[in-house]
Amino acid sequence: MGQEPGTGFDDFVRGRAGALLRSAYLLTGDRHAAEDLLQDALERVYRRWSRIATSPEAYARRALVNGATNRWRLRRRRPEAPLIDAHDPADPDHAGRVALRAVVENALRELPARQRATVVLRYFDDLSEAEVASLLNCSVGTVKTHASRGLARLRTALGPTFDAPVSPSGRNS
Template sequence: MTETFHEFVVHRSPALSRTAYLLTGDHQLAEDLLQSALARTYRHWSRIRDGDPEAYVRRTMYHQQVSWWRRRRPVERLEPRPTDRTADDHSDASALRLSVAAALRQLTPRQRAVVVLRFYEDLTEAQVAEALGCSVGTVKRHGHDAIRRLRDIAPELLDRTVERSPR
């Protein structure tokens, strides 16, 4: 049992860590969230290892994040938006990642979870609904609200995707 769990952790931790970061917006909280979810997963490994353990970890991370969020409301941190760059260099990609992370932090935890699972993890609406324990309609509603909010708070992200789309 321990060997298969160890193998799972070694192979899937990088992707799960990125998901945890997108859910929390903080590296240390993401590490704590992933460790907590993996500890819970280990306790139930014999039951879930033959199913979809990654979905179980994602669902556990989401529920744990909501639980943490309810216990302590995060302090909002205002961060300056990155300046526009004239030259296309590596800092442009970093600025984009920072803009996306800052925009995601301004969403509600459920909206953030829907956006991360739907668009970053590329899950279907049904898979997101199953992971979050809600209906497909709820996923659609939170996704719609999140996209509308992202358009309001970070219009530069929309401009960047339009610029790069093939014509």
């Protein structure tokens, strides 16, 4: 028969849970919802481990995106509370980083579901356009469109403070 579910699953979870939780958080905007979403995705991965053991991360990411999309469809949108970090006294600019992260997270929350998923998978998870297209079950052109529109909306929401660095020639790099 197939491989025992727990054999490589434990190693997969130990190695990839942190990155998958970050993706889930960026997709949901809420730490607790992200943990629930990841738990559901990992449960699906575990149940299908013998069939997906060759590419469990792709399956897990797809489960995260589908779960987040279903969450958006089923629930009315309500304001989400930002995640509050514990203060690290060794970090001199901790407040600045927390404030910056809150601004970026709020801007991400304002994106439509598909644009948000595309931006998170493409730029935070560093997946290729083809991988994102496969995960979202759409064409590469659609991924490019969602990414372009999502980034444009983020630039507008974040304002001039967060513009890309300007090269010495005066053009954006």
